[in-house]
Amino acid sequence: MAIVVDKNRLTLNRVHPGSSVKIEYLEQSPLKERLMSMGLVPGTVIKVLRSAPLGDPMAISVRSYNLSLRLNDAEKIIVAPKV
Amino acid sequence: MATLSIALTGNPNTGKSTIFNELTGIRQKIGNWPGVTVDKKMGYVNHKDRAISIVDLPGTYSINARSPEEQIVIDYLLNERPDIVVDVVDSSNIERNLFLTLQLLEHRIPVLIDLNMMDEATKRGLKISSKKLSELIGMPVVETVGRSNKSTRKLLDIFTSTVMNSYQNSELIEKHINAVETIRAGAGEHDIKEEKIISLRYDLIDKIIAVIVDKNGVASTTTTEKIDRFLANGFIALPILLLLLYGVFEITFTWIGQPIADFLNFAINTWFSGIVDDALSTIGVAAWLQSLVVNGVIAGVGSVLTFVPLIFTLFFCLSFLDGTGYMARVAFIMDPIMRRAGLTGKGVMPLIMGFGCGVPAIMGARALDSEKDRMISILVTPFLTCGAKLPVMALFAAVFFPQNASNVVFVMYIIGIVMAIIMAKVLTVTTFKDKQSSFLLELPPYRIPDMKTVLLETWDKGKGYLVKAGTIIFAMSVLIWFLSNYNLSGPTDEMTESFLAYLGAAISHLFTFQGFDTWQAGAAVITGVVAKEAVISTMGILYNVGDVADDTVDAANQMMTALGGSFTALSAFAFMVFTQLYSPCVTALGTIKKETGRWKWLFFAFAYTTAVAWVVSLLVYQIGRLIGF
Structure with a gap:
């Protein structure tokens, strides 16, 4: 299967620490409903805090609390730079 | 008088268990919920000649019944109908906490909202109006601070003097419930509808927050964040852990x-x-x-x-x-x-x-x-x-x-x-x-542990x-x-x-x-x-x-x-x-x-x-x- 890379598509795992982004949408995944219940719904602003010392998982700040998730789960979250 | 039954619900890391321990001390029994390996914590206390039983329900972010814990919470509340359901909310993190609150209200379970950790919220520069929150949703709201015996004991007075039957959902909440029910009754896949409902809840939460929280003066960097720059950052974190x-x-x-x-x-x-x-x-x-x-x-x-x-x-x-x-x-x-x-x-x-x-x-x-x-x-x-x-x-x-x-x-x-x-x-x-295994973990704020x-x-x-x-x-x-x-x-x-x-x-x-x-x-x-x-x-x-x-x-x-x-x-x-x-x-x-x-x-x-x-x-x-x- 060919993988189509959309140049305009930014996923959460590629966002640099310190940057804030806005959630566009979430791709289907077993975690999707849990992520949304914890406040990661389209339109929500996320600040990327850091990667764990060994590179994975990552820590984000969302709705005034901190959450950690693995990079391959973060890849399912499509974001846009916060204007 | 019959024993007053209280159920504590709330997200993890809200100080819910600390409140439970503070109220019941060693007069508690830890058992199992039938059929599952989840702790069942019951405690007993007498206050003003009234016997009070308190159950500390598992901390959950939602009650979608996707996990045994969530199933226990919703089953208990709907079947046992405790006299007072307390929804313990971490005030410094009120947005996500209100998600569970809304779900409880959607089930028409009247809740006594306890805005806990008010001290932490104030320290972070958040001004929260409990009065406005109570008016908006129609339920009683109290404030407590973390790790304060006095503030927690005051809850007992509130328990014995509150009659939950006298409260009902506000018009705002009823309108929200209507919207949720319309989506549920409508066409479409179950999961997609549930996701729409989740977004609907956060839309309402954003509206409520805009009214009750004054975010002016919020510190851009929290103490927790400063500590994490040491303890969870870069390669220094590993030697510190060891x-x-x-x-x-x-x-x-x-x-x-x-x-x-x-x-x-x-x-x-x-x-x-x-x-x-x-x-x-x-x-x-x-x-x-x-x-x-x-x-x-x-x-x-x-x-x-x-x-x-x-x-x-x-x-x-x-x-x-x-x-x-x-x-x-x-x-x-x-x-x-x-x-x-x-x-x-x-x-x-x-x-x-x-x-x-x-x-x-x-x-x-x-x-x-x-x-x-x-x-x-x-x-x-x-x-x-x-x-x-x-x-x-x-x-x-x-x-x-x-x-x-x-x-x-x-x-x-x-x-x-x-x-x-x-x-x-x-x-x-x-x-x-x-x-499958997954990893989604809240990194709670650093706190001084409650010794009890x-x-x-x-x-x-x-x-x-x-x-x-x-x-x-x-x-x-x-x-x-x-x-x-x-x-x-x-x-x-x-x-x-x-x-x-x-x-x-x-x-x-x-x-x-x-x-x-x-x-x-x-x-x-x-x-x-x-x-x-x-x-x-x-x-x-x-x-x-x-x-x-x-x-x-x-x-x-x-x-x-x-x-x-x-x-x-x-x-x-x-x-x-x-x-x-x-x-x-x-x-x-x-x-x-x-x-x-x-x-x-x-x-x-x-x-x-x-x-x-x-x-x-x-x-x-x-x-x-x-x-x-």
């Missing part, structure tokens, strides 16, 4: 736990045992009874009791660290390593407990998200060097490797850890290969060990005493002719290729299944060393002569490896049955660990011989 864990083990095994354990050992095995022995001699009871009490019961139960200080100290340290919020960072840092073994970062905490005692470690696996993570964690815990294996390792190392004793003990720890990792990986790719909660948790985790000393070990001490003092023709003075000697001789053939096929070793292996520490006391008795438990150095000297004849350094090493890895003790096996609900897993845990131990000790002995030890 240092902290090293500190925990130092406190447990050197500074506090061990000195108390040594004292207890003296008090029970020398002082108390001596007094009872003299007393029984004076009264003139039968010799067999005196022997049963002194050598069987006191020695057996005493050997377990002396580990109690070690275990309680370790659990106190771990509960304390957990209370600060640091354990979530340990999971965050360790996740990639644990993941390689097929586990998740959250599995670190129960495994660390396994160095104290396997029983709470196996029970601690409850906190893990998926069935697969729980099972693997439960099945690999027995490989770790628990507090009861440590004295066996220490003694054998002192006897056979006097120059390198602590290094050899350290190697045993490593062998246990490595086998746990390898078997976790093997179980992941064989038995549980289709099961830390102590209650320590007690809750450690008490299983006391129960074990009082029940199983008591019974088994009697059994082993009987087996080692009797044979088919009745009592025998020669232990070499006892039941235990025959049994030991029978199974010793299994260890021909491991170099320790003596009946004494065989008997020690049998008693070791009862309790690992029994390996030493059995050998002490069988080699007629006398009271080996007195102190390690003397015992080592005595053991040296006794063991030297039947073990070489290499076969002793193989025996240590076998003891490190083989079957968990009966208490741990019983816990495995209880936690998994199936006998199958008890037998599996017994058989596969013993098989692994047999193979690894064989390899150690044979390879060791080849390379000339």
Whole structure:
């Protein structure tokens, strides 16, 4: 299967620490409903805090609390730079 | 008047359990919810002549009934209809917390909202109006601050004076419920509709927040964030983690736990045992009874009791660290390593407990998200060097490797850890290969732990060990005493002719290729299944060393002569490896049955660990011989 890379598509795992982004949408995944219940719904602003010392998982700040998730789960979250 | 029933609900990390502990203190009962391994915490308190019962429901982010915890919360609230449902909200994190609140209101469950941690919210520059929140949703709202006895006790006054029937959802909430019901009744896939409803809830939350929270003056960097730049960031985080864990083990095994354990050992095995022995001699009871009490019961139960200080100290340290919020960072840092073994970062905490005692470690696996993570964690815990294996390792190392004793003990720890990792990986790719595991973990704000909660948790985790000393070990001490003092023709003075000697001789053939096929070793292996520490006391008795438990150095000297004849350094090493890895003790096996609900897993845990131990000790002995030890 060919993988189509959309140049305009930014996923959460590629966002640099310190940057804030806005959630566009979430791709289907077993975690999707849990992520949304914890406040990661389209339109929500996320600040990327850091990667764990060994590179994975990552820590984000969302709705005034901190959450950690693995990079391959973060890849399912499509974001846009916060204007 | 009838008992007033209160149910506490709320997200994890809101201080809900602290409130529960503060209100009920030691008047609480921890049990199980029927059919699932989730703690059920009930507490009782009298206030102004009113009997109040409080249940601390599991902390959940939502009540979608996707996990056993969520199922328990919603079932309990809908079926039991408690007089007051308290929704404990972390004010510094009010947005996400209100999600659960809205779900409760959608079920038309009236809630008393407790805006907890108000002090933290204020410190972060958030001004929250509880009055406006109450007006907007139609429910009563109270404020409390974290870790304040006074502020929490005030809740009791509110409980006895609040009549929940007099409150109902506001128009705003009813309109929201209508919108939710319209989506549910409409066309479309279930999941898509649920996602729409989730977005709808956060839309409403955003509106509510805009009215009730004044975010002017919010500090851009929180204290937690500043601490995390040290503790969870870059490569400095790893050495800090190791240092902290090293500190925990130092406190447990050197500074506090061990000195108390040594004292207890003296008090029970020398002082108390001596007094009872003299007393029984004076009264003139039968010799067999005196022997049963002194050598069987006191020695057996005493050997377990002396580990109690070690275990309680370790659990106190771990509960304390957990209370600060640091354990979530340990999971965050360790996740990639644990993941390689097929586990998740959250599995670190129960495994660390396994160095104290396997029983709470196996029970601690409850906190893990998926069935697969729980099972693997439960099945690999027995490989770790628990507090009861440590004295066996220490003694054998002192006897056979006097120059390198602590290094050899350290190697045993490593062998246990490595086998746990390898078997976790093997179980992941064989038995549980289709099961998903995920890692989504809140990093809660750093807090100073509530001492009452830390102590209650320590007690809750450690008490299983006391129960074990009082029940199983008591019974088994009697059994082993009987087996080692009797044979088919009745009592025998020669232990070499006892039941235990025959049994030991029978199974010793299994260890021909491991170099320790003596009946004494065989008997020690049998008693070791009862309790690992029994390996030493059995050998002490069988080699007629006398009271080996007195102190390690003397015992080592005595053991040296006794063991030297039947073990070489290499076969002793193989025996240590076998003891490190083989079957968990009966208490741990019983816990495995209880936690998994199936006998199958008890037998599996017994058989596969013993098989692994047999193979690894064989390899150690044979390879060791080849390379000339």
